[in-house]
Every structure is written in structure tokens, then in C-alpha cells.
Amino acid sequence: xxxxxxxEYALLGLLSLEPMSGYDMKSFIAQSIxxxxxxxxxxxxPALKRLHAQKLVTRKVSGKAGRPDRHIYSLxxxxxxxxxxWVGAKTEPERLRHELLLKLFFGPVVTPEIHKEQxxxxxxxxxxxxxxxxxxxxxxxxxYDDDDYYPYWYSTLRFGVLVTQARVDWCRETLARLKxxxxx
Amino acid sequence: xxxxxxxEYALLGLLSLEPMSGYDMKSFIAQSIxxxxxxxxxxxxPALKRLHAQKLVTRKVSGKAGRPDRHIYSLxxxxxxxxxxWVGAKTEPERLRHELLLKLFFGPVVTPEIHKEQxxxxxxxxxxxxxxxxxxxxxxxxxYDDDDYYPYWYSTLRFGVLVTQARVDWCRETLARLKxxxxx
DNA sequence: GAGGACATGTAATGTGTTACATGATTAA
DNA sequence: TTAATCATGTAACACATTACATGTCCTC
Numbered sequence: 001x002x003x004x005x006x007x008e009y010a011l012l013g014l015l016s017l018e019p020m021s022g023y024d025m026k027s028f029i030a031q032s033i034x035x036x037x038x039x040x041x042x043x044x045x046p047a048l049k050r051l052h053a054q055k056l057v058t059r060k061v062s063g064k065a066g067r068p069d070r071h072i073y074s075l076x077x078x079x080x081x082x083x084x085x086w087v088g089a090k091t092e093p094e095r096l097r098h099e100l101l102l103k104l105f106f107g108p109v110v111t112p113e114i115h116k117e118q119x120x121x122x123x124x125x126x127x128x129x130x131x132x133x134x135x136x137x138x139x140x141x142x143x144y145d146d147d148d149y150y151p152y153w154y155s156t157l158r159f160g161v162l163v164t165q166a167r168v169d170w171c172r173e174t175l176a177r178l179k180x181x182x183x184x
Numbered sequence: 185x186x187x188x189x190x191x192e193y194a195l196l197g198l199l200s201l202e203p204m205s206g207y208d209m210k211s212f213i214a215q216s217i218x219x220x221x222x223x224x225x226x227x228x229x230p231a232l233k234r235l236h237a238q239k240l241v242t243r244k245v246s247g248k249a250g251r252p253d254r255h256i257y258s259l260x261x262x263x264x265x266x267x268x269x270w271v272g273a274k275t276e277p278e279r280l281r282h283e284l285l286l287k288l289f290f291g292p293v294v295t296p297e298i299h300k301e302q303x304x305x306x307x308x309x310x311x312x313x314x315x316x317x318x319x320x321x322x323x324x325x326x327x328y329d330d331d332d333y334y335p336y337w338y339s340t341l342r343f344g345v346l347v348t349q350a351r352v353d354w355c356r357e358t359l360a361r362l363k364x365x366x367x368x
Numbered sequence: 369g370a371g372g373a374c375a376t377g378t379a380a381t382g383t384g385t386t387a388c389a390t391g392a393t394t395a396a
Numbered sequence: 397t398t399a400a401t402c403a404t405g406t407a408a409c410a411c412a413t414t415a416c417a418t419g420t421c422c423t424c
Contacts, residue, residue: 005411006283013290023375033289036282040413045377066420068375080293087287087294091302093309094282098220099190101343103271105217106197107336109264110271115336118275125277151365152291152299155358159285159351166350167343174339181335191383207403224385229405250392252403 004086007039007047012075012083015057019074022048032153035129035160048073056082104174112181119178123171126164133161188270191227192235196259196267199241203258206232216337219313219344232257240266288358296365303362307355310348317345 014025022044029039048071051057056079063069075083100118107115137157144150198209206228213223232255235241240263247253259267284306288299321341328334 006281006286007411010286013286013293016290016293021375022377033286036280036285038279038281038412041375041377042379042413042415043411049377068419070375083290084294087290087302088298091284091287091305093306094280094284095222096220096278097190097222098278098343100275100278101220101340102190102194102197102217103275104336105340106200106267106271108332109197109200110268114272118271121275122277148292151361152288155361156285156289158357159282159354162350162354163347166346170343170346173342177335177339189383205403206405222384225403225405226385226387226407227383233405248402252391254403 004089005047005050007043008051009083009086010037010039011044011047011051011073012056012079012086015073015075016080016083019060019072021070021072023070033156036156051079054078112178116175116178119171119174123168123175126168126171130161130164130168133157133164137161188273189231189234191223191231193267193270194221194223195228195231195235195257196240196263196270199257199259200264200267203244203256205254205256207254217340220340235263238262296362300359300362303355303358307352307359310352310355314345314348314352317341317348321345 011025014020014028020028022041025044026039026041029037048057052059052073056076057073058076060072060074061069062072100122103118104115137154140150140154140157144153195209198204198212204212206225209228210223210225213221232241236243236257240260241257242260244256244258245253246256284302287302291299321338324334324338324341328337
């Protein structure tokens with residue numbers, strides 16, 4: 001493993017679903033795993049070049065009239081092997097860097113009112129996401145019910161639901177705690 | 185705001201608690217907010233230099249025999265003002281980059297057994313953290329009960345407890361789901 | 369005619385960790 | 397005697413986002 005470039009593994013993973021271009025990858029990510037993973041073109045295109053140089057993917061150029069060429073990448077056997085190794089390798093737990101919690105930690109430097117505004121904004125945001133997850137949950141049930149991928153994709157969605165719900169609960173209990181401070 | 189350097193605000197915040205050195209900051213962070221915020225010396229020392237150049241902090245050098253000099257920084261009025269502005273400013277929601285979820289999303293590329301191992305390792309880790317949080321919760325109740333900071337520090341801790349508990353729940357339900365796949 | 373989708377790519381910039389450099393004191 | 401703690405700082409490297417560059421087609 002050593003210094004593993006996670007972007008490269010993410011792209012290999014996407015190609016294990018189906019052959020696609022860098023452009024496809026960006027929009028696929030946005031529509032599916034965007035809430036826990038994101039990549040920019042500035043990462044994707046150089047990474048694809050490196051993967052191609054290592055023969056972990058193949059490239060086919062397909063041109064349509066009046067459209068820029070599409071570079072369609074496919075996984076090679078070596079690429080699939082590399083992907084499998086990564087999936088099986090030890091995963092370091094994520095580190096948070098949570099700006100709102102940091103602000104809250106320095107509490108008395110501002111009024112409780114200001115912290116309340118911050119948390120209300122976060123709560124609103126999380127409730128919106130929760131609603132989105134519920135919508136996706138419905139969609140996934142109808143479309144993919146019998147697919148091999150279904151339990152895996154459903155599991156990632158459930159992560160979103162459970163963690164977002166926990167964050168919503170936290171916002172509410174923290175708002176209540178801040179109200180108590182104001183009364184003093 | 186524009187391009188705000190979060191490290192600098194974090195350090196201003198720490199100095200709002202009490203004057204301290206860069207070295208102090210690193211260890212303070214590790215013992216308190218480390219689970220949602222971290223800084224390295226490579227960030228801290230240059231940031232302190234910049235804050236000093238902007239007169240947001242003052243520096244006093246205190247030397248003890250046989251020990252390297254300590255540079256003790258304190259917040260200036262301008263620094264405190266800057267800190268308050270940041271706390272009140274809009275906070276962008278955090279973005280996750282969750283490697284384990286990414287691996288899971290590519291599910292059928294390996295056996296369910298491999299995903300189970302991954303999630304069991306995560307579960308073990310999260311349970312350890314949960315236990316730590318419970319210990320800190322006890323400690324905080326005894327020591328800081330009547331402090332101005334108490335509700336704020338307690339709130340950050342509660343975030344850890346609630347979100348970690350949600351992750352634990354997720355691990356368990358996902359393990360159950362993976363078992364069903366194996367049976368097929 | 370303005371803006372967005374399509375499509376690939378590089379450059380600049382920001383931001384973060386790790387390794388290196390120095391060197392005394394103290395505890396195992 | 398080996399390692400950890402104390403203490404500051406720089407340099408190298410890794411990784412990510414955003415801006416820039418190019419250019420057509422299609423929709424409002």
C-alpha cells in the first residue's frame with residue numbers, strides 16, 4: 001500500500017461499475033456518492049493519465065460530430081486486482097475537522113444568541129439532507145431492488161440517514177442547552 | 185471573510201481561553217478537541233508568526249534554565265474582535281471523505297466477507313471511542329460543573345457521543361445485511 | 369445573445385502532514 | 397542507554413479546489 005492515492009482507487013472503483021469518461025465520473029459521483037466522496041476535474045484527469053500509464057485502465061476515444069472527443073476508460077485485469085487489494089486493505093478511520101464545533105468550543109467569547117444562529121442554520125441544512133435521503137431511499141427501492149449492488153448502495157445511504165439524524169438530534173438538544181444559558 | 189485560514193482562527197480561539205505557546209496548543213488540542221479538530225506544528229508555528237505580524241497576538245519569551253525558550257502568546261483586542269467576527273460568520277457545512285463507504289459502494293468487486301472484516305474493524309474502533317467519551321463525560325461533570333464553558337464543552341462532547349453511537353448502529357445493521365448476502 | 373451542457377486538460381493556489389534539524393533534561 | 401518530554405522552526409511532499417483555456421451545440 002504505502003502512499004495510496006485514494007482518488008485513483010475511487011476511479012478504478014467507478015470503472016468496475018462500467019466503462020466511462022472523466023466527465024462521466026464527475027457527474028456520476030455528484031449524483032450518487034457525493035455526500036461522502038467528491039472529486040474535481042483537477043484530480044480526475046491527471047489520475048486517469050497515471051492509471052493509463054500503469055496499464056490499470058485502457059482508453060478508447062469516441063468522437064461524435066460537433067462534440068468534443070470522449071475518452072472512455074475501462075478497467076484491465078491488473079486494475080481490477082489493484083482495486084480488490086485496496087478494498088481488502090486496512091482502512092484508516094476518518095478524521096473530522098468540524099468548524100462549527102470549534103466555534104462552539106470557544107463559547108463565551110460571543111453571546112449564546114450567535115451560537116444559536118449557527119446551529120439553527122446547521123439544523124436547517126441537515127433537515128434538508130435528511131429529506132433528500134428519504135427521497136433517494138424511495139427511488140432505490142423501486143429501481144434496484146434485485147440488483148447485486150442493492151444492499152451495498154442501500155447501506156451507504158443508511159449511513160447518511162443515521163448520521164444525519166444523529167446530527168439533527170444534537171442540534172436540537174444543543175439549542176435547548178443554549179436557551180438555558182440565556183435565561184440566567 | 186474571503187479566504188479565511190481556519191488554523192489561525194483556531195489558534196485565536198485557544199488564546200481566548202488563556203495565553204499559551206505553540207507547543208501548549210498542540211497538546212491542549214490533543215487532550216480536548218482532538219476528535220473534531222487537529223493541528224500540526226507545521227501549521228501552528230507559521231500561523232502564529234502571521235498572527236503576530238498582524239498584531240492579533242502579542243508574544244512574550246520566557247526562558248527556564250536547561251529548557252528551550254517558550255514563546256507565550258496572548259490575544260490582543262484586535263485579535264479578540266477578529267475571533268468574534270469569525271464565530272458569527274456563516275459556517276460552511278463539513279464535507280465527508282469516507283474511504284470505507286467508498287469501498288462498500290463498490291461491493292460485489294470482492295466477497296461480502298471482506299466488507300464484513302472492514303466494518304468489524306470500524307465497529308471496534310467506534311466502540312473504543314464511545315467508551316472514551318463516556319469517561320470524559322464523567323470527568324467533565326465533576327470538574328467544570330459550574331464553569332461558563334461547561335455547557336459548550338459538554339455540547340461538543342455530546343456531538344461525539346451521538347454521532348459515534350449512530351455509526352455504531354450503522355455498523356451493526358450493515359453487518360446484518362452482509363450476512364444475508366452470504367446466505368444466498 | 370446569454371448561459372448552460374458537453375468535454376478535456378493545465379496552472380495557480382491553498383492547505384495539511386511528515387520529515388528534518390537542533391539540543392538539553394529526565395525517567396525507565 | 398534509550399526513549400520521551402520539552403520547544404521552536406523549516407523544508408519537502410501530498411493532496412484538493414478553483415481558475416483558466418478552448419470551443420461547439422442547444423435552449424431560453
